[in-house]
Amino acid sequence: MASHFTNYLKSTPGCPHKGWEWLGATDLHDDEGLEFGEYETCEFCGHEQIRYVHALRHCDWKEEIAVGRICANNLSGDPDIDITETRLRNRAQRRNNFPRLKSWKMSTRGNEWINYLGHHVVVICWSDGSFRLRIDGELGKLTFADVVAAKRRAFDVVIRRVEQTPRH
Numbered sequence: 001m002a003s004h005f006t007n008y009l010k011s012t013p014g015c016p017h018k019g020w021e022w023l024g025a026t027d028l029h030d031d032e033g034l035e036f037g038e039y040e041t042c043e044f045c046g047h048e049q050i051r052y053v054h055a056l057r058h059c060d061w062k063e064e065i066a067v068g069r070i071c072a073n074n075l076s077g078d079p080d081i082d083i084t085e086t087r088l089r090n091r092a093q094r095r096n097n098f099p100r101l102k103s104w105k106m107s108t109r110g111n112e113w114i115n116y117l118g119h120h121v122v123v124i125c126w127s128d129g130s131f132r133l134r135i136d137g138e139l140g141k142l143t144f145a146d147v148v149a150a151k152r153r154a155f156d157v158v159i160r161r162v163e164q165t166p167r168h
């Protein structure tokens with residue numbers, strides 16, 4: 001008999017309910033503007049709408065699965081699950097606030113700039129009204145329709161550079 005309902009892993013015979021290995025988490029924020037309901041659904045329970053996707057694997061299951069925090073904790077219990085999701089949430093918050101930080105200054109040429117985490121960011125207003133970024137003296141190729149989008153991209157670039165810098 002055909003069913004209109006998707007069978008989630010929770011009720012799939014043979015799918016383990018314990019002993020999963022946690023592989024890491026990703027923030028789907030890059031898909032800016034996604035509406036609720038367009039995020040991924042937890043593959044295990046089918047309930048959680050997940051922006052922060054946790055990847056798990058199990059030696060008794062053929063493929064990696066993508067689940068929400070609650071299921072990740074139940075299935076794996078790795079303490080890094082909550083720590084990592086909190087870190088991603090904090091970063092999303094900072095990314096949201098970044099365009100409005102008080103430390104943005106206006107240059108004499110009318111471009112906004114900021115020194116953030118040791119990196120120098122300038123949002124250049126182009127002659128056609130679009131915006132481009134200059135980060136650490138290097139002009140980016142992308143153009144942005146509005147200043148907020150440009151600043152958010154700058155945040156991502158700076159965070160990537162900060163995270164790639166080896167710590168002592």
Ligand SMILES: [Zn+2]
Pocket residue numbers: 042043044045046047048067068070071
């Ligand atoms: Zn779930």
